[in-house]
Amino acid sequence: MVSGCSGPNRRQVLAGLAAVSFARPVQASPFTLTAAPATAQLAPPEYAPTPVWAFNDQTPGPLLRARQGERMQVQVTNALDEDTAVHWHGLRLENGMDGVPYLTQSPIPPGESFDYDFRLPDAGTYWYHSHSRSFEQVARGLLGPLIIDEAEPPEVDFDEVLILDDWLFGADATLFETFGDLRTSAHGGRIGNWITVNGQGDFAKPLPRGARVRLRLINTANARVFQLRLTGMRAAVVALDGMPVVLPQGAVFRGTDDLVIAPAQRVDLIADITAEEGGEALILSQERDGDFALASFPVETGQGPRPDPIPFLPPNAVQVPTAEQIAAAPLRELRMDGGAMRGIASATFEGEELDGRALAERGMVWALNGVAGMPDEPFFEVPRGEVVRLMLVNETRWPHGMHLHGHHFVERGRTTPMGSLPEALRDTTLLGPEDRREIAFIADNPGDWLLHCHMLEHAHSGMMTWFRVT
Numbered sequence: 001m002v003s004g005c006s007g008p009n010r011r012q013v014l015a016g017l018a019a020v021s022f023a024r025p026v027q028a029s030p031f032t033l034t035a036a037p038a039t040a041q042l043a044p045p046e047y048a049p050t051p052v053w054a055f056n057d058q059t060p061g062p063l064l065r066a067r068q069g070e071r072m073q074v075q076v077t078n079a080l081d082e083d084t085a086v087h088w089h090g091l092r093l094e095n096g097m098d099g100v101p102y103l104t105q106s107p108i109p110p111g112e113s114f115d116y117d118f119r120l121p122d123a124g125t126y127w128y129h130s131h132s133r134s135f136e137q138v139a140r141g142l143l144g145p146l147i148i149d150e151a152e153p154p155e156v157d158f159d160e161v162l163i164l165d166d167w168l169f170g171a172d173a174t175l176f177e178t179f180g181d182l183r184t185s186a187h188g189g190r191i192g193n194w195i196t197v198n199g200q201g202d203f204a205k206p207l208p209r210g211a212r213v214r215l216r217l218i219n220t221a222n223a224r225v226f227q228l229r230l231t232g233m234r235a236a237v238v239a240l241d242g243m244p245v246v247l248p249q250g251a252v253f254r255g256t257d258d259l260v261i262a263p264a265q266r267v268d269l270i271a272d273i274t275a276e277e278g279g280e281a282l283i284l285s286q287e288r289d290g291d292f293a294l295a296s297f298p299v300e301t302g303q304g305p306r307p308d309p310i311p312f313l314p315p316n317a318v319q320v321p322t323a324e325q326i327a328a329a330p331l332r333e334l335r336m337d338g339g340a341m342r343g344i345a346s347a348t349f350e351g352e353e354l355d356g357r358a359l360a361e362r363g364m365v366w367a368l369n370g371v372a373g374m375p376d377e378p379f380f381e382v383p384r385g386e387v388v389r390l391m392l393v394n395e396t397r398w399p400h401g402m403h404l405h406g407h408h409f410v411e412r413g414r415t416t417p418m419g420s421l422p423e424a425l426r427d428t429t430l431l432g433p434e435d436r437r438e439i440a441f442i443a444d445n446p447g448d449w450l451l452h453c454h455m456l457e458h459a460h461s462g463m464m465t466w467f468r469v470t
């Protein structure tokens, strides 16, 4: 299974050990990934396995794990009938390895391979996914976890990767073949009717009472924003989007009351299981019709809660702009327009100024700064090392999770906070309807980088731009 810790044999082994600081990968770099049609038992056993597209016949794909400072090599082979490419989400890697077709590489044609080879400067929780027609390829299952271990990881008893995903099923648990349809794209995107954790609808992992567990939550859904609640554990947020959270000294509680995870975002928790033996700790998803258990941790005999405080993670060496540098930087606005209940009067698409109806005929229902789809020219171009300051302005009635490639940014001055998460460096930020958010970063990674909505249907139908660092 994906976490490397969920199979029955593995579970028995771990349960028999007093303390396992963390599990090293079974497979090491160089990795091989083959994208191909497969089947997966995502629905309960009374249903036939669902036809999916998967890496190495499994969705989520295999865990890629390495240590901070190492390089990772991954050979990706395309056994699909269409082009593909793989993006290593959240990694500050070399531009040519970012996996964006037509921007950073040629797509990998059917039957061919591409060798990815990139540095791993930061520890943390990341993931990989197709970036070629991703609204369909990711919805069909082409995604997996990528974990970079700290040189000195915090001491925990268990280290669990939890891939949160949803699937839009018909009555026979096959995927609805409505990928990228315009109506869905103009609304919130493809929201599934079946939620899985690590590909299972009833994820459960027994843990001893008092166990300290690192939970690495990754939202790989196309468009679903998870809103979580935790019971039976005392937990702290220790990282967001791979990056350790920065906290005032002496802070203990780190905002797990109302955990909001937008598509592509990650949250690392360290949790002490406090539920009694025979009870269970739960990760609950707050859905419209009530709370729904995403993951259950039945509690077995154990030693009871640990007395020592939950550890912090060491920071990654990301250059962060100072308040003075940000104040001195020009403020660029990125205006987000379109979607149902508002629409676009007109926008440029492939160099042509079109009205909303003509745009829709071309599959475009969103625009960034008046441009629908990928612009020919970059949104901006800056020399390496420059501080970039952006105001993201959501003039739509829909939430958008905006993702910056190749860099992490600081979020400034949230006007309508969604959730109670602490401040941290992020690679994806969630804007609510009519929300605005200032972000800033040092453009220290040369190349052409995407900036787009990670609601994948929104990206496909207009919300995509790019910038150049020279």
Ligand SMILES: [Cu+2]
Binding pocket: 399, 400, 401, 453, 454, 455, 458, 459, 463
């Ligand atoms: Cu969006």
